[in-house]
Structure formats: C-alpha cells, structure tokens
Amino acid sequence: MRFPAIGIALRIAGGLALIALVAFAGGSPGSAANSQESAKTVSVVASWTGSEGTDFTQVLKEFKQQTGITVNYTGTRALDQLLQSDIQQGNPPDLAILPSPGTLLSYAQRGYLTPLDGQNPVLQPKLTAAYDSQWLSIMRLGTNHIYTLPVKADLQNLVWYNPKQLAGDSIPGQTQPTSWADLTSLEGAITAKGGTPWCLGMDSPPTSGWLGTDWISDILLHQSGTTAYQRWANGTLDWTSPQVKAAWQAWGSLVTGTGQVHGGSLGALVTNWADAGEPMFQAPSGCSLQYVPSFITVEYGEFTERPTAGTDYNFFPSPMTGLPDATSTGASDAWNVSADLLGMFNDTPAARQLVQYLAGAEAQGIWPHIRAGGATSANSQVKLSVYPDKVDAAIAQIMNNPHATLCFNASDLMPPTMQNAFYQGVMEYLRDPGQLTPILQRLERISQAVYQPRNAFQSLPTFTCGT
Amino acid sequence: MTSTATPAPSAAGEARAPSSTPTVLRRLRTVLVALAVLAGAAAALLTIEQHAVSSSAGEHTATAVMQAYAARQALVDADSQAVQTIPYGAGPSGQYQDDIAAAAQSLEQVAENNTAGAKGTSALQLLEGLLSAYTGLIEQADAHYRMQGGGTGESGAGAENGVGVQYLWSASELMHSEILTDGRTSKDGTPEDLQAAATGCLEAHQPNPSDQRDSLADLQCLEQQVLASQRSSPWVNPWLFAGWVVVALVLVIALVVAQRQFSVRLRRLLSSFLTLAAATVVGLGLVTAHVLASEHAYDAALSGPFATVLNVQDYQTAQIDGQGQSALANSVIGNACDQCARPQQEMAQKRADSDAPVAKTAHTALNKAHSVPQDPGLTHVPGDVTDQQRAYEADTTAAGAGYVRSLALIVALTALLVVLIFLGFRRHLDEYRYQSS
Numbered sequence: 001m002r003f004p005a006i007g008i009a010l011r012i013a014g015g016l017a018l019i020a021l022v023a024f025a026g027g028s029p030g031s032a033a034n035s036q037e038s039a040k041t042v043s044v045v046a047s048w049t050g051s052e053g054t055d056f057t058q059v060l061k062e063f064k065q066q067t068g069i070t071v072n073y074t075g076t077r078a079l080d081q082l083l084q085s086d087i088q089q090g091n092p093p094d095l096a097i098l099p100s101p102g103t104l105l106s107y108a109q110r111g112y113l114t115p116l117d118g119q120n121p122v123l124q125p126k127l128t129a130a131y132d133s134q135w136l137s138i139m140r141l142g143t144n145h146i147y148t149l150p151v152k153a154d155l156q157n158l159v160w161y162n163p164k165q166l167a168g169d170s171i172p173g174q175t176q177p178t179s180w181a182d183l184t185s186l187e188g189a190i191t192a193k194g195g196t197p198w199c200l201g202m203d204s205p206p207t208s209g210w211l212g213t214d215w216i217s218d219i220l221l222h223q224s225g226t227t228a229y230q231r232w233a234n235g236t237l238d239w240t241s242p243q244v245k246a247a248w249q250a251w252g253s254l255v256t257g258t259g260q261v262h263g264g265s266l267g268a269l270v271t272n273w274a275d276a277g278e279p280m281f282q283a284p285s286g287c288s289l290q291y292v293p294s295f296i297t298v299e300y301g302e303f304t305e306r307p308t309a310g311t312d313y314n315f316f317p318s319p320m321t322g323l324p325d326a327t328s329t330g331a332s333d334a335w336n337v338s339a340d341l342l343g344m345f346n347d348t349p350a351a352r353q354l355v356q357y358l359a360g361a362e363a364q365g366i367w368p369h370i371r372a373g374g375a376t377s378a379n380s381q382v383k384l385s386v387y388p389d390k391v392d393a394a395i396a397q398i399m400n401n402p403h404a405t406l407c408f409n410a411s412d413l414m415p416p417t418m419q420n421a422f423y424q425g426v427m428e429y430l431r432d433p434g435q436l437t438p439i440l441q442r443l444e445r446i447s448q449a450v451y452q453p454r455n456a457f458q459s460l461p462t463f464t465c466g467t
Numbered sequence: 468m469t470s471t472a473t474p475a476p477s478a479a480g481e482a483r484a485p486s487s488t489p490t491v492l493r494r495l496r497t498v499l500v501a502l503a504v505l506a507g508a509a510a511a512l513l514t515i516e517q518h519a520v521s522s523s524a525g526e527h528t529a530t531a532v533m534q535a536y537a538a539r540q541a542l543v544d545a546d547s548q549a550v551q552t553i554p555y556g557a558g559p560s561g562q563y564q565d566d567i568a569a570a571a572q573s574l575e576q577v578a579e580n581n582t583a584g585a586k587g588t589s590a591l592q593l594l595e596g597l598l599s600a601y602t603g604l605i606e607q608a609d610a611h612y613r614m615q616g617g618g619t620g621e622s623g624a625g626a627e628n629g630v631g632v633q634y635l636w637s638a639s640e641l642m643h644s645e646i647l648t649d650g651r652t653s654k655d656g657t658p659e660d661l662q663a664a665a666t667g668c669l670e671a672h673q674p675n676p677s678d679q680r681d682s683l684a685d686l687q688c689l690e691q692q693v694l695a696s697q698r699s700s701p702w703v704n705p706w707l708f709a710g711w712v713v714v715a716l717v718l719v720i721a722l723v724v725a726q727r728q729f730s731v732r733l734r735r736l737l738s739s740f741l742t743l744a745a746a747t748v749v750g751l752g753l754v755t756a757h758v759l760a761s762e763h764a765y766d767a768a769l770s771g772p773f774a775t776v777l778n779v780q781d782y783q784t785a786q787i788d789g790q791g792q793s794a795l796a797n798s799v800i801g802n803a804c805d806q807c808a809r810p811q812q813e814m815a816q817k818r819a820d821s822d823a824p825v826a827k828t829a830h831t832a833l834n835k836a837h838s839v840p841q842d843p844g845l846t847h848v849p850g851d852v853t854d855q856q857r858a859y860e861a862d863t864t865a866a867g868a869g870y871v872r873s874l875a876l877i878v879a880l881t882a883l884l885v886v887l888i889f890l891g892f893r894r895h896l897d898e899y900r901y902q903s904s
Contacts, residue, residue: 074589077645082596205641206600208633266804269633270811272640424607424630431629 041070042350045082046097046151046340049075051298055373059366063357069350078206080416087112092345095354097151100412101463102419104148104343105141114344115145122344122352123149127359130381133467134406138339142234142463148341149359152367153378154293155395156336156409157218157318159183161289162280164312166190173316177332180250180319190288191259198254198261199287200268201276202427209423211273212251212430213411215291215318218336220247221407222320225329226465233410234462235418235451239444240437246325248429248436253324256433262287265430274299281305281312291318293338294376294395301372309372309389317398334405334465335398338412339378368392407465421446488732489899495725496892499744500885502718506748507881509711510755514877516702517762518870523582524697525765525863529773531580531587531690533856536780538573539647539683541566542598543784546642547791549605550635554628554799556612559605567602582697583689590686597646601638608634632803636811639795643818648682698766708759715748722748725891733895740891744884751880758873764866772859775833779855782829789822 048056053075060071074093076082080103086092092112098104107113116122116139123146128136131150139146159178161171169189172182187197202209221229224243231237232244255261261268262279277296279286281303290296294315300307307313321332342358344351357363361381368375371388376396387393398404411422425439545566552560574591581587611631701707722745729735796815800808 072585072589074593076593076596077641078593078596078600080596081599082593085592085595085599203633203637203640205637205645206604208637263809264804264807266629266632266800267807267811269629270636270800270808275810427630427633431633 040068040350041072042095042348042354043072043074043093044095044097044354045074045076045079045086045093047075047077047079047099048097048340049077051302052295052374055298055367055370055375058370059358059363062363062366063354066357067353069353071354081206087345094346094348094351095342095344097340097342099338099340100416100419101138101141101148101341101408102412102414103416104341105143106415107343107345108141108143108147112345113147114347115147116149116344116355117146122347122355123359124356127356130359130361130379132378132380132400132402135378137464137467138406138408139341148343149355150339150378151342151358152295152375153337153339153399154295154374154376155399156214156293156338157222157320158294158315158395159289159291159318160277160280160296160313160315162285162307162312163310163314165280165285165288171316172319177320178317179322180324180326181322183254183319186289187254187260195285196259196262196287197289199276199278199280199290200255200261201271201273202269202430203272204274207423208269209425209427210411211292212426213419213422214293214336214338214409216247216251216426217410218318219250219323220244220410221331221334221336221465222318223247223250223323223326223330225327225331226334226405226407227329228327229331229407229410230462230464233408233413235414235447239440239447242325243327245436245440248440250324252429252433252436256430268430269427278303278305281307294392295374297372297392298374301374309391314391315395331405331407331465333403334407336409337399337406338409368396405466408463413463415450417450418443418447489896491728491732492892492896492899495721495728496888496896499718499721499725499888502714502721503744503748503881503884503888506711506714506718506751507877507884509714510751510877510881511874513702513707513711514755514758514762514870514874517759518867520697520700520702521762521765522863522867524694525768525866527580528582528690528694528697529769529859529863531577531582532687532694533773533776533780533859534573534576534580535683535687535690536777536784538570538577539687540780540784540787541570541573542642542646542683543788543791545570546639547787547794549608550639550791550795550799553605553609553612553635554631554802556615558609558613563605567598570598577686577690581690582693583686587686587689590682590689594646594683594686597641601641601646604634604638604641608638629803632799635799636795639792639815643792646683648684694769698769703762703766708756711755712752715752718748719745729895735895738891740887744887744891747880747884747887751877751884754873754876754880758870758877761866761869761873765863768859768862768866772855772862776855776859778829778832782826782833785822785826785829789819789826792816792819792822 044060046056053073056075057073060073064070074082079096079098083092083096083098087107104113114122117128128139128146131139135150135153136146139148139150141147163171166186169186170182172178172186190197200211202211204210217229217233220232220243223246228237228243237243255268256265258264262276263271268276273292274296277290277292277300280288280290281300282305297309297313300313305312317335320334321330323330342355344355359379361379364377364379365382365386367373368377368382369386369388373388376392376399377386378399380400382396384393384396387396399406411419414422421443425443428439429436545563548560548563548566552558552563574594578588578591581591583590608631611634612628615628615631722741726737726741729738729741792815796812796819800812800815
C-alpha cells in the first residue's frame with residue numbers, strides 16, 4: 001500500500017526546517033566580512049556643514065567611485081572639541097581637516113600626526129611637486145616634515161561689495177594695490193550718501209571673533225611687514241609692542257566709530273559672520289562693504305536675494321599700502337591666506353589612498369568647479385578654467401601667482417590658547433576701544449605662558465611667510 | 468493479539484513493492500516526531516525572537532529615546548536658566564549646573580542603550596564636543612558679566628556688557644542651531660506615527676544622508692527610527708504565528724492519518740497516546756499564543772505611558788524654551804541695545820513664538836490619550852514624567868515576567884509530544900517484532 005500523504009508531509013517538514021535554518025543562519029554577518037569592511041572605510045572629520053559639507057561630499061563621492069572605499073564624513077562646528085574628545089578616548093578619526101596649523105602642530109608635537117613624507121611616504125614627490133614652495137612651507141607646519149595637505153585654500157585680505165550699489169564710486173585696487181587712503185575715501189563717499197560702510201558679523205560659535213583677528217593680522221602684515229608679522233605669529237613680538245598696538249588701532253579706526261558698522265558694535269557682536277553681508281543686497285541696502293575671506297561666496301549663494309558673482313558681488317584687495325603708522329617694511333606685495341589642512345591620525349591603507357586622492361589635481365579641481373562653492377585650490381596644476389566665474393578665477397590667479405608672497409593667517413598659526421584669547425580680545429575691543437591697553441597686556445601675559453617650550457630640548461617651530 | 472494485515476510477499480515483476488506495515492508505521496512515526504520537533508522549535512524560536520525584539524525595543528531603544536528627550540529638556544532648561552540669571556552677575560544658577568549634569572547623565576544612558584549603531588555613537592560624540600563648547604561659552608559670558616558687576620540697574624540686565632551679551636547669544640545660538648535643532652514631533656504612539664515621525668525628522672534634518680548633522684534632534688530621530696523598525700519587525704508580525712499554526716495543523720493532520728492507519732491496517736480503536744499528543748499540540752499553541760500576546764504588552768506600553776512621557780517632555784520643553792528665548796530677546800539683547808540687533812531679537816522671539824504651537828500639539832496629544840478636558844491655558848499635564856516613566860517600566864517588566872517560564876513550558880510540551888508519539892507507536896511495533904521472532 002502506498003502512502004502519498006506521508007511523502008507530502010515529509011516534503012513540507014523538510015521545507016519548513018530549511019526555512020528555520022535559513023532564519024537562524026541569516027542573522028549575523030561573519031567577522032571576516034566585518035574586518036574587510038573596516039579596511040574599506042576611512043573616517044574624516046572637518047568643520048564643513050550645510051552647503052560646504054555637501055560640496056565636500058561631492059569630492060568624496062568621486063573617491064568612492066574610483067576606489068570603492070567608503071568615507072565616513074563628520075562635519076561639525078565644534079571640531080576642536082570633538083577631536084580632543086576622540087583623542088582622549090583613544091579613538092581619533094583617520095583624518096581630520098582643521099583650519100589651524102597651530103592646532104595641528106600641537107597634535108604633531110604630541111605624536112598624534114603621521115608625517116606624510118616619512119620613510120614610507122604617503123605623498124610621493126610627484127604629488128608634492130604640484131605645490132608651490134610657499135605652500136610646502138605651510139604643509140610642514142614649521143617642522144622638517146610634511147604633516148598636512150591643504151584640501152581647500154582661501155584668500156583672506158578681501159573686501160567685498162555690491163557693484164550695483166557702489167556704481168559711480170571709485171572702487172580701489174583695480175589698477176594698483178589698494179591704499180589706505182583709497183579705502184577711507186570710499187568709506188567717506190558711502191557715509192556722505194547716508195549709508196553705513198561696513199557689514200560686520202563677529203558671531204561664529206564656538207570661535208566667535210575670528211573675523212576680527214583675521215583683519216588685524218592682515219593690517220599688521222601690511223603695516224609692519226613680514227618680519228614683524230612672523231615674529232608676532234611665532235610669539236616673539238610682544239602684544240604690547242607699537243606694531244601690534246598700531247594694527248589694533250587701525251582696525252578700530254574702521255569699525256569702532258559711530259555709524260561705521262551696521263547695527264553698531266553690539267549688532268556686529270551678535271551677527272553671524274555668514275549673515276552679515278546680506279544687507280548689502282537688500283533694498284535699501286543696510287551696509288556696503290564686507291571684509292571676509294574668499295569662502296564667503298558660499299554664504300552669498302544661500303541668501304534669498306541669490307546674488308550672482310561679478311554682477312551682484314565682487315571684491316577688491318584690502319589696503320596694502322599707506323596704512324596708518326606703517327613702517328618702511330610694510331609688505332605691499334604680501335597676501336594673507338588660510339587653508340583647511342588635512343592631518344593623518346591613523347595610518348591605514350584606506351586613509352593613505354584618500355590623502356593621495358585629495359592631493360591630486362583631479363580631486364583638487366572638483367570643489368573649486370562648483371558654482372558659489374567658495375573654494376580655491378593650492379595645487380598649481382589645477383587650471384584656471386576649472387573655476388566657474390571670473391571672481392573665483394581672479395582669486396585663484398592671485399593665490400597661484402609665483403611672485404606673490406603668501407603669509408598664512410597669523411591667528412591660525414598661534415597655539416589654541418593664544419588663538420582663543422585673541423578672539424575674545426577683539427570682541428572686547430570692538431565693544432570698548434578704550435580698553436585696548438589692558439586687553440593687550442592680558443594677551444601678552446598669555447603669550448608668555450603658551451609660547452614657552454615644554455622642555456629644554458624642544459625648540460618651538462617657526463612659521464614663515466613665503467618659502 | 469494477531470494481525471490481519473500480515474505483509475504480502477512481493478510480486479515478481481512489480482517495479483516497486485508496497486511497503487510493509489512496520490515500515491509504514493516507522494515512517495509515520497518519524498514524520499510525526501519530525502513535525503513535533505519542528506513545531507516545538509518554531510514555537511520556541513518565535514517566542515525567543517519576538518521577546519528579543521520586543522524587549523530590545525521596550526527596554527533599550529525606548530529608554531534611549533526617552534533619555535534623549537530628557538537630555539533635551541535638561542539642556543533647554545540649562546540655557547533658559549543661563550539667559551535669565553547670568554546677566555544679573557549672579558553666575559550660572561545651581562539649577563543650571565544640575566541641568567548640565569542631568570543632560571550628561573541622560574546622554575550616558577542613551578549611549579548605554581544605543582541601538583542606532585555607529586551613527587548613534589557618532590552623534591553622541593559630536594554632542595559631547597558641542598556641549599563642551601557650549602559650557603565654555605557660558606563660562607565666558609559669566610566671567611564678563613561678573614567683571615562688569617552684572618546689569619541690575621535701571622538700564623536692565625547687562626546693558627553695558629556687549630561681550631557678555633555676545634557670549635550668551637553665541638551659546639544660546641549654538642544650543643538651538645547645533646545641539647538641539649528641531650527634533651520635536653507630535654506622537655500618538657502608534658508604530659506608523661513613530662515611523663513617519665522618525666523618517667520625516669531624518670529627512671528634515673538630513674536632506675543629504677552624507678551631510679551628517681550634530682544635533683540631539685538627529686540622535687532622537689535615529690533612535691526613534693530604530694524603535695519604529697523594531698516595532699514593525701517581521702518577528703512581531705502576527706502572520707508569523709499564522710505560519711506556526713499551519714505547521715501545527717499539518718502535525719494534527721498527520722496524527723489523524725496515523726490514527727486512521729491504526730484503524731485500517733490494525734483494526735484498532737483510537738490510540739489514547741496519539742489523542743493526547745493532539746491535545747498537547749493544542750496546548751503548545753495556547754502557550755505560544757499566550758507568550759506572544761504578553762509580548763504585545765510591550766507595544767501597549769510604548770503606545771501608552773511611553774508616548775505620554777515624550778509628549779509631556781515636549782510640552783514642558785517648549786514652555787521652558789519659550790520663556791528662555793523671550794528673555795534672551797527682550798531682557799538680554801533688547802536691554803543691551805534697542806534696535807541695533809533687531810534680526811537677533813526677532814530670531815529669539817521667533818523661536819519663543821514657535822514653541823507655543825509645539826506645546827499646544829503635545830498638550831492636545833496628552834488630552835487625547837488621557838481624556839483630559841481641553842485646557843486653554845495649557846497648564847495641566849496629566850501626571851509627572853517620573854510617574855509615567857514608572858508606569859512604563861512596570862508595564863514592560865510585567866510584559867517580560869513570564870517569558871522564561873513559558874519558554875520552559877514550550878520545551879516541556881515538545882518533549883511530552885515526542886514521548887506520546889513514541890508511546891502511541893510502541894505497542895504496535897513491538898507486536899511486529901514478536902511476530903518476526
């Protein structure tokens with residue numbers, strides 16, 4: 001006698017058992033797969049969020065396509081705090097991109113950073129050859145090794161304006177370096193028409209005040225020259241010296257007077273640097289000039305007025321000659337620059353590949369090519385045709401001019417404690433210019449403490465302008 | 468006892484001889500045992516997995532979500548305290564210090580119960596850094612106001628202290644635009660609502676997935692999304708139990724087939740052991756159904772006290788924030804300089820104004836859940852958050868209490884089932900053994 005029902009039941013039982021087995025087995029991935037996964041990822045932290053964060057991920061997207069390596073990118077305004085916390089927990093990111101060589105140097109001195117030109121170099125000479133000797137000097141952080149790579153570079157000493165608003169006024173810097181008189185003359189013309197010259201925003205938590213420190217650094221460079229500038233950045237020129245005091249006073253003469261700044265000093269203190277320029281594009285305009293680095297174009301692109309490069313905004317260099325109390329050594333041919341510099345905290349194959357990719361002309365050209373991306377490359381092989389408009393191309397041309405002397409923004413070169421005290425000092429001065437002497441005395445006391453070598457065998461590195 | 472169904476000899480030329488009765492009975496017994504083991508294992512698997520999902524959601528993920536909300540409330544309160552006390556030169560109040568400590572503790576709890584994986588860990592690390600920056604700015608503000616001796620005169624709070632105002636503004640701005648952002652969503656506690664809220668919240672805060680933000684709201688979103696996915700896990704799908712019922716039915720049918728074989732081949736009445744085995748299958752089904760039903764109590768706790776806790780926290784947080792931002796706009800910036808920082812005043816006031824509808828929505832949800840009469844003054848909150856948290860914990864503890872006992876019962880019933888099947892077949896197979904000998 002046959003028992004077909006039994007055969008069917010057996011098949012059903014077998015099928016169900018198979019499903020149960022698959023359900024049990026399907027839960028956990030193998031450890032080998034995990035290990036492979038970790039070899040295919042690289043973690044990066046930087047300060048770019050919002051539009052800048054999106055632009056940077058465009059650069060990373062191409063890397064992923066080329067290599068298959070996933071980049072876990074984290075953008076935060078509290079970059080220093082995050083990095084310190086990660087390092088204290090023994091879990092630093094593979095790569096960190098910081099705007100401050102001073103902070104990166106402190107990590108290099110404590111042994112957290114891997115040199116990119118060590119025994120098994122991450123950056124081969126073929127890649128470093130694309131960087132001008134001035135940039136290589138910055139990449140060395142004043143030491144004998146290359147510790148950093150500029151992922152994005154910015155020109156600092158620029159004054160932005162709305163050509164439509166200032167039509168008929170004499171815009172400085174068109175045929176020769178801007179002089180202090182050119183600027184004050186333009187200020188006077190704006191005031192005479194009932195306008196307010198400066199759009200100023202100092203708010204930028206947790207680094208509020210950086211805009212003022214950048215501006216004072218620029219003035220000191222063009223007032224007292226590269227030697228004084230370098231000494232000041234390296235902690236050997238007193239904060240109470242006549243040169244430093246003159247730079248603060250020159251800045252004060254532009255922004256601390258009544259009616260010079262939109263919203264007055266308190267308005268400037270609580271206005272975010274990124275929003276400060278918007279009244280320039282409104283009708284009637286609230287202010288006419290904005291001193292801010294080249295990356296401001298990203299923020300302009302986000303305004304509701306949607307200003308366009310060249311038509312609605314343009315720039316002229318801040319004064320390079322004829323500054324008040326200028327010495328004969330004032331640097332009329334020097335430019336202030338800044339950069340977001342990459343440092344390697346974990347030397348992994350994936351991190352190496354990403355550093356090499358970011359150093360190349362192809363990757364360096366992606367962000368500058370984005371309209372209103374606010375990025376300039378320090379790689380000399382990135383062609384000017386990459387830049388989407390004449391304004392960006394003009395900035396890149398200045399930055400890559402072999403005859404120009406580039407000086408990294410002094411406040412970014414200072415150790416973090418000094419830098420924070422400087423931020424605080426400029427805000428106090430903006431609110432109460434009468435307090436300049438005690439502010440500079442306090443900064444000098446801090447300087448004497450932070451620039452001391454930690455032991456007799458350690459010499460402090462020195463940053464220099466140019467090569 | 469003799470059998471009338473003695474196996475016939477195989478006929479020559481037949482492709483395949485019909486099986487003998489002992490062989491048939493042994494095969495039938497094997498099938499029944501396999502099905503019994505499968506039914507028992509499936510019941511145990513279902514129970515274990517559903518308990519794992521429910522308890523992970525109810526105990527860990529829900530705790531992480533609640534603690535993220537608690538951290539948010541503590542931080543909003545800290546900011547509000549700072550804005551309302553520091554300008555008077557009195558320093559950050561004790562309440563501010565307690566709030567910061569409470570927020571840190573809540574974030575630790577989130578970290579302990581984090582089920583959002585690396586993204587959750589990353590958000591927590593970012594928050595740690597941002598909180599450190601925030602407290603630094605508050606300390607700077609305090610130092611400046613103390614240096615100036617506060618601003619309690621006729622001119623109001625901090626009228627002469629621009630830098631103190633800047634630090635306070637900067638701190639509050641960092642708190643609102645970077646640490647908190649807007650992670651508040653109304654919740655009626657259903658899985659669909661939570662899923663929609665979590666998805667909407669992530670889309671709102673991370674339009675580009677690679678653009679990772681560093682806010683508590685993102686952390687709230689991530690944990691809520693995990694919670695929503697756990698609540699809609701296939702393991703808690705009722706159809707899975709329906710699948711088990713199919714297996715049980717196949718087993719019962721096989722038992723009926725066996726009874727029929729005994730009747731047809733051996734001319735016997737029903738086997739009492741196999742009848743008991745069928746009853747055991749039903750018992751196994753009842754125990755499994757009971758376990759699964761009690762696991763759904765987690766779900767009820769999430770829709771009940773848990774949703775209430777979140778709504779109460781949203782409500783209270785919005786009220787506190789409204790007061791703080793209003794004080795920042797009027798007492799701090801307004802007193803320091805009338806009109807000169809109009810956009811900032813407007814921004815703070817806008818935040819304060821936007822808190823009112825949030826509080827109202829949360830209050831409406833609370834009214835709906837607790838049948839509390841409408842309270843236009845928004846002054847009534849049904850119960851303290853702590854009471855609701857206790858109620859939630861009690862519900863989840865009760866939900867998981869009988870799990871181990873029930874699992875042991877499932878194993879025992881499965882073993883009994885197998886034994887009964889063996890006993891049901893033993894006598895008949897023994898008879899054949901004696902006959903052959």
